[in-house]
Amino acid sequence: MRRTFTLCNLSLLLAFAAGTTSAQTEKPASASTTGGDSATTVRTAMRNVDYHLTDRIIVNITSLNGRLTPKPGEIPVFDDKNSFGLDVDSAKITLTMTALTNDLNDYVFAKPDAPLKKLIASIQGDQIVMKGILISKGGIPFGTSGTMSVTSEGMIHVHTTKVTALHLPVKGLMDLLGLDTQKMLNTKKVEGVSADKDDLVLDPEKLLPPPQLHGHLTSLKIENGVIDLTFGPEMGKVASAPISESCSARNYLHFKGGSVRFGRLTMSDTDLELVDASPADPFDFAIDHYNEQLMAGYSKMTRTGGLCVHMPDYDKLKQPAIVKK
Numbered sequence: 001m002r003r004t005f006t007l008c009n010l011s012l013l014l015a016f017a018a019g020t021t022s023a024q025t026e027k028p029a030s031a032s033t034t035g036g037d038s039a040t041t042v043r044t045a046m047r048n049v050d051y052h053l054t055d056r057i058i059v060n061i062t063s064l065n066g067r068l069t070p071k072p073g074e075i076p077v078f079d080d081k082n083s084f085g086l087d088v089d090s091a092k093i094t095l096t097m098t099a100l101t102n103d104l105n106d107y108v109f110a111k112p113d114a115p116l117k118k119l120i121a122s123i124q125g126d127q128i129v130m131k132g133i134l135i136s137k138g139g140i141p142f143g144t145s146g147t148m149s150v151t152s153e154g155m156i157h158v159h160t161t162k163v164t165a166l167h168l169p170v171k172g173l174m175d176l177l178g179l180d181t182q183k184m185l186n187t188k189k190v191e192g193v194s195a196d197k198d199d200l201v202l203d204p205e206k207l208l209p210p211p212q213l214h215g216h217l218t219s220l221k222i223e224n225g226v227i228d229l230t231f232g233p234e235m236g237k238v239a240s241a242p243i244s245e246s247c248s249a250r251n252y253l254h255f256k257g258g259s260v261r262f263g264r265l266t267m268s269d270t271d272l273e274l275v276d277a278s279p280a281d282p283f284d285f286a287i288d289h290y291n292e293q294l295m296a297g298y299s300k301m302t303r304t305g306g307l308c309v310h311m312p313d314y315d316k317l318k319q320p321a322i323v324k325k
Contacts, residue, residue: 042068042258045243048251052286053209056102064091078262081210088215091231097121107209123225154217156202247308251276251283271306284313
């Protein structure tokens with residue numbers, strides 16, 4: 001009864017605050033390509049969020065400022081994370097080794113003809129360690145160690161310091177024979193990954209699942225078993241005006257301006273803030289399951305007609321009990 005009541009309340013509040021529902025017709029909003037604050041641009045700010053890109057790929061967003069970029073002539077639809085991208089002006093994002101391992105296997109090298117499989121990422125000191133199977137060479141177990149840095153173009157440069165195959169060191173032999181990673185590893189079928197002699201160059205915009213992130217990586221740090229990524233303004237690009245927090249929240253996702261759609265509801269001149277109902281730890285938010293979090297929460301309208309939606313962490317939702325037969 002409580003879930004039905006809160007969802008109906010949300011529908012009424014949105015209809016009142018936005019002045020529209022899915023039954024009404026409206027001119028579709030388009031994304032701003034200049035970074036300006038046009039009426040069609042949906043600006044966004046996120047603070048202290050464990051963001052589930054998929055059920056197995058979770059990144060921690062300490063802070064993020066930017067805007068949603070839908071397809072031309074359309075608006076962002078939360079039920080379709082391929083309907084929009086995320087244009088980042090500034091952000092601090094942390095990637096754990098579990099998230100990186102799942103991302104490499106489930107997304108980056110997920111295609112059947114990918115050259116690497118069964119990858120495991122870990123950190124030793126200040127170096128990234130990768131183990132897996134080299135499919136393109138007949139299924140040979142391999143391991144690499146290397147340092148990571150950021151190029152002037154905002155790419156991730158992985159400099160290889162050690163290579164093993166069949167648990168034996170082979171980098172010295174490769175150097176002796178005039179071989180390198182580029183000759184042994186075909187990355188043409190892997191989007192966002194290219195080889196430069198013994199090193200790898202990774203495009204941060206293409207390494208994570210949708211919504212696709214667009215931003216300029218300025219620094220990278222390996223610390224305490226995780227990778228910290230910092231994004232900043234790109235030369236010549238105009239940043240969006242920052243959003244002022246309106247729900248007195250510590251952990252949240254805030255969307256302001258333009259139009260967004262979720263479920264059967266469309267919000268125009270958006271002022272929507274998804275707030276962590278338990279702010280003692282990061283806001284565990286899953287884009288694929290946001291409706292479950294929405295139904296388990298409650299909403300309040302602000303004095304300016306915006307909406308604060310208080311939602312429980314996704315990892316704290318009660319999962320359906322498994323009935324044993």
